[in-house]
Amino acid sequence: DIQMTQxxxxxxxxxxxxxxxxxxxxxDISNYLNWYQQKPGRAPKLLIYxxxxxxxxxxxxxxxxxxxxxxxxxxxxxxxxxxxxxYCQQYDNLRVTFGQGTRLEIK
Amino acid sequence: QVQLQESGPGLVKPSQxxxxxxxxxxxxxxxxxxxxxxxxxxxxxxxxxxxxxYYRGSTYYNSSxxxxxxxxxxxxxxxFSLKLSSVTAADTxxxxxxxxxxxxxxxxxxxxxxLVTVSS
Numbered sequence: 001d002i003q004m005t006q007x008x009x010x011x012x013x014x015x016x017x018x019x020x021x022x023x024x025x026x027x028d029i030s031n032y033l034n035w036y037q038q039k040p041g042r043a044p045k046l047l048i049y050x051x052x053x054x055x056x057x058x059x060x061x062x063x064x065x066x067x068x069x070x071x072x073x074x075x076x077x078x079x080x081x082x083x084x085x086x087y088c089q090q091y092d093n094l095r096v097t098f099g100q101g102t103r104l105e106i107k
Numbered sequence: 108q109v110q111l112q113e114s115g116p117g118l119v120k121p122s123q124x125x126x127x128x129x130x131x132x133x134x135x136x137x138x139x140x141x142x143x144x145x146x147x148x149x150x151x152x153x154x155x156x157x158x159x160x161y162y163r164g165s166t167y168y169n170s171s172x173x174x175x176x177x178x179x180x181x182x183x184x185x186x187f188s189l190k191l192s193s194v195t196a197a198d199t200x201x202x203x204x205x206x207x208x209x210x211x212x213x214x215x216x217x218x219x220x221x222l223v224t225v226s227s
Binding site: 001032034036042044046049050089091092094095097098100101 | 214
């Protein structure tokens, strides 16, 4: 099975900061990489699909890039409501794997 | 707009079988456009994909569950279900059902999740 290595595991940043999270796949997954936001007590919410496509209704400060094995998720200007845990997720050969998650806090 | 809702017992005894149902409204699960999935999250931990079912009845599972999971569907009720056998405390988690876009593989709609505790 494909393994996903997400980093960092936690991150503290100030409002307005640019925030970057990375995800590395153990083998080539093309662009089958998605990003989710999860707030406490809530289900995850899809933000980015196919590595770089913004889900409908998601603010444009969120973006994603990458292909193959290396992917990046960026918040261009951190807002207080962005405090959450973020997960990457890959889909390959009918199997799904999530990254370990990045807990984002306000400094 | 599609909505998903999990239901089932919140407490299961060790060695027994966990059974959950996801009721879908707003989208027929027989349409063929999506996989219908189960995902779980142990308290304070990350997300773990359990498996999914496709409208033709094809199923795919996380190999780490070692054949303990079974997903089925009831198209007349627009529901799909999860059975997880021989549970232990390690199976205590919030269980989510979700809709997964095919063939892209992203989860675009989720249920609210239901906590299942394995304890005697």
